[in-house]
Amino acid sequence: MDFQQLKSFIQVAECRSITKAADLLFLSVSALKQQMDTLEAEVGVQLLNRSPKGVSLTPSGKYFYENVSKLTYGLNDIIFETRNINTDTSKAVYIGFRHMKIMDYLYPEFLMSFFKSHPDITVTLVDMNETSYKNVDLLICDYIGFPEFSEYYPLRTMPVQCIMSGSHPLACKTALSIQALKDYHLIIPPMPVLKSLTPELAKGIADMKLMYEETLLNKDIIYMNLIPSCNIQLTFGDEKYLNSVLVQIPLEGYSIDYGIRTRKEISKPVVKTFLDAMVSFYGEHR
Secondary structure, eight states: OOHHHHHHHHHHHHHTOHHHHHHHHTOOHHHHHHHHHHHHHHHTSOOEEEETTEEEEOHHHHHHHHHHHHHHHHHHHHHHHHHHHSGGGGGEEEEEESOHHHHHHHSHHHHHHHHHHOTTOEEEEEETTTSOGGGOSEEEOSSOOOTTOOEEEEEEEEEEEEEEETTSTTTTOSSBOGGGGTTSOEEESOHHHHHHHOHHHHHHHHHTTOOEEEOOOOHHHIIIIITTSSOEEEEESOOSOOOTTEEEEEEEEEEEEEEEEEOSSOOOHHHHHHHHHHHHHHHHTO
16 A cells, blocks of 8 residues: 555545545545555455445544554654755745645746745745645645644635636626526536635525536636537636637626635744745735
8 A cells, every 4th residue: 555545545534525535635536436445455354334425434444544644644744854854944945735726826926036035945836635734834725624724824816707618608798697607507616615715606506506517627627628618617816828719707796815824833934934025025916
C-alpha cells in the first residue's frame, strides 16, 4: 500500500461517501473505488461497508482508521519540521491551494512585485491533493475545510459568471438572473463546494430545481460541453481563456470572496513578511 491510498481511505472514512471523497480528492469515483478495493485486498480484511446511502467503517475499518490517521498526520508533521530544520527554509514560504484557477486571479501580478522587493525569498505552491495542510504555512482555498487555519485575510471579491456558447439563446444578455436559467442545463462545481462558496446560490439552484450536473471546473469542460450545446457553466471571476465563440455574462446578485488563511500563530518571520505584502498589495488594487 502507498501513502496516497491511506490518505484516500481517511477521506472516505471522514466523508462517509466515496462520491464526496472523490470530489475532495479530485479523483474519479471509479479510481477511488479501485484504490479502496486494492487497499482492502492488501490489508486482507473488509474495511468499508458500502451501501446506496454511503459507506461506514467495519470494526476492522474503525481500528485501521484510528491508527492510520495518527500515522499519516504524524508523518506530515515530520515532513514539515524537517523542512524547517533546513536553514534554506528560513526564506521559504509554502502555500497550499485546492483550486488551480484561483492562482490565475491571485498570484501573477502580486508575485512579480513581491519578488522584486524580496529576491531572497522563495515561494512554493503545494497542491493540497498531494500534501497535507500540515505541510504549508498559508492556505488559499476555495472553501473552508481546514479548521487549523483560523485566521482569514480577504483579498478579492469575484462575480459569479455564466459561460455559454455565443449561439446560446441567452448570449445576447448583459446580465442574468437565476430565474433566467430555469430552462437550461447548468454545469456547476460539486455541490458541497458550491454550498461553501456561495450558499445562497446553491440554495437557489436547489429551490428552483434547476437542471445541473456537477463537475470540476476546467478548460476542457468548457470547450467540450459548451460549444455544441445549450449548457451554461457557472464560474467565478473573469475567465482569461475564453475563445471567440464563447461569451461570459454576470449572474446578478452573486459573488465570492477569495482570501488567504493562516494559523493563529505564525512562527516564521518570512511568512508574516509575505502575508503583510500580499494583504497590502490587494488592498491597494481592489
